[in-house]
Each structure stands twice: as C-alpha cells, then as structure tokens.
Amino acid sequence: MGGYILKRLLSAIPVLLGITVIVFAIMTLIPGDPATAILGSYATPENVARINRELGLDKPVVQRYFIWLGNMLTGDFGTSFSLDRPVIDEVLERFNATLVLAGTSFVLCSFFGILAGVISAARQYGWADKAITFAVLLGISIPSFFLGMMMILIFAVRLQWLPVSGMYAIYGGGGLVDLISHLTMPAIALSVVATGVIARLSRSAMLEVLRQDFIRTARAKGVGERRVIWRHALRAAMVSIIPVLGIQAGFVLSGAVYIEIVFQWPGVGRMLVDAILTRDILLVQGGVVFVAACYVMFNIAVDVAQSLLDPRIRT
Amino acid sequence: MMKFLVLLVRNRLAAVGGVLLLVVVLLALVTPLLPLQPPNVTNTADRFLAPFAPGHLLGTDHLGRDLLSRLLWGTRLSLAVGFAAAMIAATIGAAIGIVAGYFGGRIDNVIMRGVDMLMAFPYILLALAIVAALGPGLMNALIAVAAVNVPFFARNIRGITVGIANKEFVEAARLAGMGHWRIIGIEILPNVLPVIVIAVSTTIGWMILETAGLSFLGLGSQPPVADLGSMLGEARSALITNPHTSVVPGVMILVIVMGINLLGDGVRDALDPRLRSGALTRPMPATTVARDTVPAPRGEGVLDLTELETQFHVGKRIFRAVNKVSLTVAPGECLGVIGESGSGKSVTALSIMGLVASPPGVITGGRADYRGEDLVGMPYDKLRSLRGDRIAYIFQDPLATLHPLYRVGEQLREAIQVHHRVGRAEAWGRAVDLLRSVRIPNAENRARAYPHELSGGMRQRVGIAMALANEPDIIIADEPTTALDVTVQAQILSLLDDLRRERGLAIVFITHDFGVVGQLCERVSVMYAGRIVEEGPTRAVLDAPAHPYTRRLIACVPELGQGRRRLHSIPGLPPPVDNLPDGCAFAPRCDKAQDACRRCEVTLDTAGARAVRCLYPEEDLSVQGGTA
Numbered sequence A: 001m002g003g004y005i006l007k008r009l010l011s012a013i014p015v016l017l018g019i020t021v022i023v024f025a026i027m028t029l030i031p032g033d034p035a036t037a038i039l040g041s042y043a044t045p046e047n048v049a050r051i052n053r054e055l056g057l058d059k060p061v062v063q064r065y066f067i068w069l070g071n072m073l074t075g076d077f078g079t080s081f082s083l084d085r086p087v088i089d090e091v092l093e094r095f096n097a098t099l100v101l102a103g104t105s106f107v108l109c110s111f112f113g114i115l116a117g118v119i120s121a122a123r124q125y126g127w128a129d130k131a132i133t134f135a136v137l138l139g140i141s142i143p144s145f146f147l148g149m150m151m152i153l154i155f156a157v158r159l160q161w162l163p164v165s166g167m168y169a170i171y172g173g174g175g176l177v178d179l180i181s182h183l184t185m186p187a188i189a190l191s192v193v194a195t196g197v198i199a200r201l202s203r204s205a206m207l208e209v210l211r212q213d214f215i216r217t218a219r220a221k222g223v224g225e226r227r228v229i230w231r232h233a234l235r236a237a238m239v240s241i242i243p244v245l246g247i248q249a250g251f252v253l254s255g256a257v258y259i260e261i262v263f264q265w266p267g268v269g270r271m272l273v274d275a276i277l278t279r280d281i282l283l284v285q286g287g288v289v290f291v292a293a294c295y296v297m298f299n300i301a302v303d304v305a306q307s308l309l310d311p312r313i314r315t
Numbered sequence B: 001m002m003k004f005l006v007l008l009v010r011n012r013l014a015a016v017g018g019v020l021l022l023v024v025v026l027l028a029l030v031t032p033l034l035p036l037q038p039p040n041v042t043n044t045a046d047r048f049l050a051p052f053a054p055g056h057l058l059g060t061d062h063l064g065r066d067l068l069s070r071l072l073w074g075t076r077l078s079l080a081v082g083f084a085a086a087m088i089a090a091t092i093g094a095a096i097g098i099v100a101g102y103f104g105g106r107i108d109n110v111i112m113r114g115v116d117m118l119m120a121f122p123y124i125l126l127a128l129a130i131v132a133a134l135g136p137g138l139m140n141a142l143i144a145v146a147a148v149n150v151p152f153f154a155r156n157i158r159g160i161t162v163g164i165a166n167k168e169f170v171e172a173a174r175l176a177g178m179g180h181w182r183i184i185g186i187e188i189l190p191n192v193l194p195v196i197v198i199a200v201s202t203t204i205g206w207m208i209l210e211t212a213g214l215s216f217l218g219l220g221s222q223p224p225v226a227d228l229g230s231m232l233g234e235a236r237s238a239l240i241t242n243p244h245t246s247v248v249p250g251v252m253i254l255v256i257v258m259g260i261n262l263l264g265d266g267v268r269d270a271l272d273p274r275l276r277s278g279a280l281t282r283p284m285p286a287t288t289v290a291r292d293t294v295p296a297p298r299g300e301g302v303l304d305l306t307e308l309e310t311q312f313h314v315g316k317r318i319f320r321a322v323n324k325v326s327l328t329v330a331p332g333e334c335l336g337v338i339g340e341s342g343s344g345k346s347v348t349a350l351s352i353m354g355l356v357a358s359p360p361g362v363i364t365g366g367r368a369d370y371r372g373e374d375l376v377g378m379p380y381d382k383l384r385s386l387r388g389d390r391i392a393y394i395f396q397d398p399l400a401t402l403h404p405l406y407r408v409g410e411q412l413r414e415a416i417q418v419h420h421r422v423g424r425a426e427a428w429g430r431a432v433d434l435l436r437s438v439r440i441p442n443a444e445n446r447a448r449a450y451p452h453e454l455s456g457g458m459r460q461r462v463g464i465a466m467a468l469a470n471e472p473d474i475i476i477a478d479e480p481t482t483a484l485d486v487t488v489q490a491q492i493l494s495l496l497d498d499l500r501r502e503r504g505l506a507i508v509f510i511t512h513d514f515g516v517v518g519q520l521c522e523r524v525s526v527m528y529a530g531r532i533v534e535e536g537p538t539r540a541v542l543d544a545p546a547h548p549y550t551r552r553l554i555a556c557v558p559e560l561g562q563g564r565r566r567l568h569s570i571p572g573l574p575p576p577v578d579n580l581p582d583g584c585a586f587a588p589r590c591d592k593a594q595d596a597c598r599r600c601e602v603t604l605d606t607a608g609a610r611a612v613r614c615l616y617p618e619e620d621l622s623v624q625g626g627t628a
C-alpha cells in the first residue's frame, strides 16, 4: 500500500513539471508586453527596460523558466504588482476560502449524486427514477452562475433566509454559524451540475453492475434486495464512480470561479479574474500553478481511494 | 439511418429538445431580418422598462436598450461562438488524435503525454491562463475555450484511430504502397468522422456554456456588443432592483443547453444497441411470473417441476427457453440435466428459485414444488428465505459469480448471517470451517483472500462451501466444473459426491458433458431446444440411448484422459428458440428424420423408468420394458 502511494507520488512529478511548463509557455510565448501592461501610461522606454530587468525578462526564455521554477520551489512566487503583496500569501489566503466552498460542494455533489443515482437505478422506470432523471436533466442544463443569481433573488432578497453574499457578515461576523449561512447558497449552486453528472453516471454504473453474475449469486444466497443494492452493487459500482468523482472535483473547482463572482466569495477564482482584468501576470501564473498542483495531488488521493476499494489494482 | 431517425423521433424528450433547438437556431438565423430595434443604441430615458412595456416586449436594460433585440442578437453571437469553438477544437483535436493513433510509437507517446498534462488542469484554469495572456475579448475567449477542449477530442479520436489503424484494410493499403497521408484521408478519416460528429454534438452545449461563462466574467465579449453571458454579467449589478434583465438572458441559456442535452441524450440512446435490446435494464429481485393456469401438484420428490415454462420476451420476439419441463428429484438423489448450450438447461435451473434475469425472463407456466410448496407463485419474502437456505446454487464461473471486492470469508459469513442470527466472530469461525470442509488447505488464511487471489479450483471450492453454508436440502449446480481443467474437475466432482453421501443432499447437476453425468448422477434428463427429449437411469441411458440426440451426445464423450471434451461433433446447431420448427425440433440435424417427424408434435413417451420424445427411437423402450 505504502509502495503504491509512493509510486503515484513519484509519477506526479513529471505532471507537475509539465504544468509549470505549460503555464510558463502560455504566459511567455503569447505576444504581449507585461511591462507596458504594468506601467500603463508611464511606459517610457527607460521604465520599460527597468521593469524588464526587474522581472528578469531580458534573459533567454529557458533560463527564465528555470529561475521561475527554482523560485517557486522555495515558495517564492513573486510579488503581485496590483496588490503589492507576495503572490504566495495572497494565493494561500484565497485558496482557503475556495477550499471551504469547493470542498463543501464536492461533499454535497458526491453524496446526493450517488444517492440519487442508486435510487434511480434501483427503481428503474418507476416514478422516482423518472423524477430524478428529469431533475438531473434540469440540473446539468442550468448554468451555475444563473442558478446562483436566481437563488439570491429567491432566498436572500424575497425570503430573506440567507445573506446575499460574502463569506462572513461584515459586522459581528465570524464563527461557524455565520460561515454556514453564507456558505449554503454558493455551495449548493456550485454542486448542482456535478450532482447531476454524478447521479447520471452512478445510475448507469449501478445498472451495469446489477446485471453481473455476482449479484445473482448474492440473490441466490438469499440476501435481501436492500443489501444487494446498497452493499453488493454499490460497492462494485464505486469502482467506476470514483474516477468520475475525481473529474467532477475538477469541474467544481472550475465552477467555483463563477460562483465566487456571483456571491462575492473571497476565493482564488475571483482573485484570478481580477488579476486578469488588471493584467497582473505573476498573480495569474502563481494562482494557476498552485491550484493545478493541488488538483493533481487531489487526483492522487482519488487513485489511492480507488486502490483501497479495489484490491485488484493494489500492486 | 432510417431506423436511427425513427428511434430518435420516437424518443419524445429528444423530439422536444430538437424542436426547442430548432426554434432558437432559426430565430438566431433570421435575427437580422426581423423588425427589431438596434441592439446597441442607448436611450437613458427608457432605463429598466419592465417587460411588456409599449415598444419593448421584454423591457429594456440599464442603458435603455431593447432587451428583445439584445437577446436575439446575443443568442446569435453565443451560438456562433460556441459552434466555432467546437469546430476548431474538433478539427485540431481530431488531427492530433489521428496522427497519434495512426503513427503510434514515439509520436503517440509524446503527444499523449502532452494531452495528459493539459487534462491535469481543472478545465477553466487553463482557459483563464490563456485569456490572461491574450487579454480579454470575445475572440480570445473563443480561442481559450477551443484550446481547452482540444485534449478531449485528441484523446477520444486517438482511441478510435488506434482501433482502425490495426485493421486489415489499412494494412492492405499500406502494403499496396499507399502513402501515409492518403491512407489517413481515404481509410481512416471516413471511419473516424461519425465519432467526431458525436463528440461535437455532445460538447457543443459545454462550449456555449463556457464561452458564455467567460463573457459573464467580463473576459469575453466587450461592450457594447453582448452575447448571452455578458448580458447576464452586466445585468448582475441590477439583479435585485431589476431582475428581469438577468432572467431574460439566463433563461435563454438554459433553454439552449437543455435543448442540446435532450437531443444529445436522444441521439446517444438511439445509437446504443444495448438500450435497444433492453440489455441495460435492471433485473428484478425475482423472475416475473405470468401464469394463466397452474397445473396440479404432483408431490413426488423433494423437488418437482411440473410443465415449467420460462420465456424471454425481447421486443416482439418470444424465446421459449424452457418449454413444459417436468422433473422430479428424490431426497438425496443426484439428477443430471444435460444438453448443449442453448438447450434451456441453465434457464430451467435458474427458474426454480426465480433467478432468471427479468426482464427479459418471464415464467409463463407450470410450477416448481419444494416439499409440496410452489416456489413459482411464492411471495418474494418467503422465496428469499428459502434461497441459499433450503435450496442453494453453485454457478459456473466462480470468478464472475463471487463478488470481486469482498474477501471470500466475508462472502461465506454473509451467506450464514442472512439466514441465522449469529455474531460476526462465530459466523467467521463457521466460514473457516466450511472452507475446511471443502478441503481448502490453510483455511484461516484463505478466508482472508479475495477471489482473484485464488486459483480456479479453489474458487469453485469456495462456491461449493457457500452453497453448503446453511446445510440445504437441495443444491442446484449449474455447470460447476466447466471452467476448470480436467484434473481439478475430477477433484471437484468427487468432493461433491462425498458431500452428497455424507449429508444426504439432493443435487441437480446441469452439464453438457455425459462423462460427468456418468460419474455422479443416478438419473439423467436430456434437454434439447427447451424440452426434455429423454430421461431415465444414467446407466440405462448410457448403455442404450433411445433418442438419436442422446446417442450423438454420448458419442462425443472421449475416454477419460484424452484431453478436452468436445461437443461440436454434432453437425448443425440447436434451432433458435424463438422460431422452433413444427414437429421434432431435432429433425434438421437428425439422420433418421422422416416426414412424419416434421408433421406434428412428438410426445414424450414413458415406459417404466425411461421416457423418450422420438418417433423412431434407437431403442424400443416398450420392448425393453424400461429395464433400469
């Protein structure tokens, strides 16, 4: 087991390096002049030359990549010019908020998605199946940002059940209850699409498994239908559901960008959009690399979970 | 193709989606011709007019621009951008995928590594990075969304291409000296194209949504031109005071994406052959029963099947898998049921405890009595309490029939605990004992193994142990040794025989192998095309088969130790059971067939302990007097 984890961790190294290369390539090779962007109307030739020297832009590309990579490995992601603050500090702070949001959403969509999928499969062609199938269709068709806006209108403005936006109340905020009341709407809005996708896949995975011989064996043993479904079938179906959970985690993380904008959530997605609009290249670079790296790590965790579940792939 | 369209139209939801989409696309196409107000002309006097205001059907936005006009122009733009992004991604992705899949080797390796890396990013992050580098703008958003989707296409298309590149006709083209690019153009591309089309149709909804999303963030289309996303983005600041400006573009996005999804689902369902054949339906806990009349019980043995009929209903076709089969098993007796695959012997066995997958299986007639109680009509709960407790099964391939993710000891323990209230530890102890009783060495450790860690013979011993778990009266063994090699087969057979003698078990042994029947069974029933064609004491049948089919089956058995048993030596195949010939079903393959055989139903004639369904039997049983 330990060997398997180590192997997966080692295999992540080239992927992580690849990510840095891709991000660096996008940011460097695509035409555009960061110095002019930073300086705006102060862009005299002397100033541009000075900024280029400060950013190391006068050196050859390959050398610049390794300097950038080396700095990142020591935790130095550079300084954001628009915030005048080390990129890593800002990213870490923002990423925390995103983690709370996306993590909650991920738990919600995994739980309800699998639940709905299993019920749907167990009651195939029954009314529950039809209701779930329809809800799923609606769920995967509604853009999360539109859903979020409608939720604000209904639950925050009309019914006044929940706060409109933000992560904590500005006055007297803080504490878990405050966080939860702010978190509820964005977390749900963010999880809806993924819930639908997971429900759909769980349904077909369950249907596939329910036809297998070992299910017939369980029934021949006299195992009750509930246990057949929730134990025998779901356990086997999880083998194909878990990779989907991994993929959906990526979509949840992506969708967080929209939800953070709609609900003014102080996360990394909103930071990235702001950074793009102010052309704060270093902040974008640092944020993207950091989040992508976290996602790679998360996927390793998914693989490990998979190997815990399925003894056949433990090697 | 026609069939596909018919299926698509028959799928009502898909039709709804198609119509929705058609309407939206048509509206978008004719937008420039409609008498609309100019979409980008501001009129601050008319700000935030509510819908149905005179002259503005959907009202106006924060700059007093007509929302209907902006909506239609925005839809046009969103559709165009989404479509363009999909086409670009599909073209580039497919090109990369085809090159990687066709050339293989190093090229493939390098390309797919790159694709994997791109896929390691959370979707939108990459798009944001690209927009960050290019700067905000609709064209740049389009490029970003297309670029992000390239890896998806590349991977899909590569998979298909690899399959095609190894086919004979490509090989032939290569040998004929055709150049690589010509082969790709003439042989590969036409075969890959349908897959590309499907991939585009399933992703185009996403593309529209993603570009709308980037515009919503302010990174796509720039004022005053607006697609649906930026309309929604601009309306957000007035969400609370004037929600209609948000609802209008939002609902339009919803309608478009929903239409695409509905249509896409319909296409997918219509293309999936498994859905058409009903192969993706979930089998019910017990086989459906639809009997018109129930025959009288016979009450002879511990298990009596009386005129049992099981059919498979697939669409309009009816397969008569089991056709009025009657069998009797006395306590402690071993009955062999023998026939080729497709003869209905396994379905007969599964019908007894309602284990035939249903749909498509239906028990349409007859009864199966266990100690005088009809299993077929029994309520599910009662049937379940007998399953594995009084009547247990051993199945053919233990690798498929044991749960792959549970330790074998767990599975045995469960078999015990389903029927007995015993603690976990005690049940585990019994499970280990069971493994010992089927002569598994080192049972404590083996109990902790997973099925894939055991050899085929060991796995089947586990299967037998599971059947024995609750000391049943009857074991139904459905080809339990077929998947095993000859020596292991012999061991398993002698194990079963010993267990039967020790415990007084009745066994129904389903097989295609007369050699096995000869070793184990006192009596044998021969099945052909869903019917019993001969039955009698094993020795008598083996020595003097009465049915021509039985004689041929016996002739197929080589002497023990002469390698694999084979059955193919009977020329021809059993008839399809949805289209049985009139008269004797064996007639097309029978060397003694006469016209009379084909004219009318041949009955099963009993003489003493034996019976045969043949007009011109090999042995005249009535003369023999059915000596047993």
Ligand code: SF4
Pocket (backbone or CB within 6 Å): B547, B548, B549, B584, B585, B586, B587, B588, B590, B591, B592, B593, B594, B597, B602, B613, B614, B615, B616, B617
């Ligand atoms: S009834 Fe006729 S065709 Fe059928 S097995 Fe007997 S001889 Fe052959």
